[in-house]
Amino acid sequence: MSKIRWGVLSTANIGRTQFIPALLRAKNSEIIAIASRGSKAHEVAKEFNIPRAYEDYNALLHDKDVDAVYIPLPNHLHKKWVIEASKQGKHVLCEKPATLTSDEVIEMVQICREQNVKFMEGFMYQFHPQHDRVKEIITSGEIGEVKLIRASHSYYMENRDTNIRMRKEMGGGSLYDVGCYAIHAIRNISHSEPIEVRAHSQIDLVSGIDLSTHGYFDLANGIPAFFDCSFDMVRRQEYEVIGTKGTIRVPFAFRPDFNGHVGLVIVQTTGSTREEKIHGDIFLLEVEHFSNAILNDTHPINSGNSAIYNVRALEACYESIQAGALVKV
Incomplete structure (x- = not known):
């Protein structure tokens, strides 16, 4: 595998204006799917020439061609969708803050480890x-x-x-x-x-x-x-x-x-x-770092304990x- 195939959960502004364009610039990544609750995913898919658009987050997570997902959902939804993504074998880059309590982050990190997927909190700065x-x-x-x-x-x-x-x-x-x-x-x-x-x-x-x-x-x-x-x-x-x-x-x-x-x-x-x-x-740099961690089976920064401590x-x-x-x- 030379490129990580990405899916994006939601059509949030940060994804449309920053993350998806970065995926398109990255040498080791490509975006193949986007999901929304409703039809807006089709509009964004057309704008960025994304091959697949889903009107349900779970449908994207069940796409076997997706290697990693980016989650820019509202903060209170991070835990649910990080766990759901990890259970489908997807590596997860989740926007900051990882979630709302340290107990939730500990649970998320533990489940990602059990599922043998990589997790990173998205402090791109x-x-x-x-x-x-x-x-x-x-x-x-x-x-x-x-x-x-x-x-x-x-x-x-x-x-x-x-x-x-x-x-x-x-x-x-x-x-x-x-x-x-x-x-x-x-x-x-x-x-x-x-x-x-x-x-x-x-x-x-x-x-x-x-x-x-x-x-x-x-x-x-x-x-x-x-x-x-x-x-x-x-x-x-x-x-x-x-x-x-x-x-x-x-x-x-x-x-x-x-x-x-x-x-x-x-x-x-x-x-x-x-x-x-x-x-x-x-x-x-964030996209390529996380994709390289997947490709080379290394630990991304801001995974595990760092997310918990923050x-x-x-x-x-x-x-x-x-x-x-x-x-x-």
């Missing part, structure tokens, strides 16, 4: 090479000893009456939607896990979801970290690493595709500022918000 460059700079000692990490992800949400991210029962809220990126970036860059969390939210009185959340982590390696996320602020997608000798700022951390796929790493030390521009097609951190944030207190992870 991490495939951009700018983040490896940040780690290289930290390791080099240029900014000294790391003393603090800050991460922010926000945008101002329009059309709130119709947006599923405003529906609590579907896993809505800024923490699940964009805060999960900031938390993942802190974990990814620090190579450490939060052991204590303090978080606070501005709650929408009608829907009950968090419009904005900000929080503090104590990491296991002793580094403190702050994060914030919001549906109520201007678009920001950045993190900063502060050391004893300087700082590293990454202003296009999570969606460098909004900047022509160009990431920017800004290093500032006493009397010196340097900017490094780094190109990377995050959705293409959702545990989210859970701890929500627990802290409800309790109004510091919470151990």
Whole structure:
């Protein structure tokens, strides 16, 4: 097998605008099927020349020619369809957050292992090479000893009456939607896990979801970290690493595709500022990484424990918000 044959569950916007085009660009992948609840799959299949369109998710999962599926469904549906896909022998790339509780992620990961299929949570941002460059700079000692990490992800949400991210029962809220990126970036860059969390939210009185959340982590390696996320602020997608000798700022951390796929790493030390521009097609890199893991029988990043740990951190944030207190992870 030289290419992984993909199916996509749903006609979600992220799939149509980003993931399917990435599949079409990938050297080791091809898309052969798409499914929707209703007839929209036929429209999308025609748009992208996808050979097969199904009006039922299970019908796609029973297609024996499909090797892997991409699941961009609403958050509360992730567990069900990851499990259903794995039971049909499909490898699964599921959009973030993997699901809504750590118990659910543990169950999903365990079933995927039992079915001998690969599972990966879709944090596409991490495939951009700018983040490896940040780690290289930290390791080099240029900014000294790391003393603090800050991460922010926000945008101002329009059309709130119709947006599923405003529906609590579907896993809505800024923490699940964009805060999960900031938390993942802190974990990814620090190579450490939060052991204590303090978080606070501005709650929408009608829907009950968090419009904005900000929080503090104590990491296991002793580094403190702050994060914030919001549906109520201007678009920001950045993190900063502060050391004893300087700082590293990454202003296009999570969606460098909004900047022509160009990431920017800004290093500032006493009397010196340097900017490094780094190109990377995050959705293409994500697709090819997961397909290569299947083809070569290797472990994809963000599988198993990483997905569990990220959702545990989210859970701890929500627990802290409800309790109004510091919470151990």
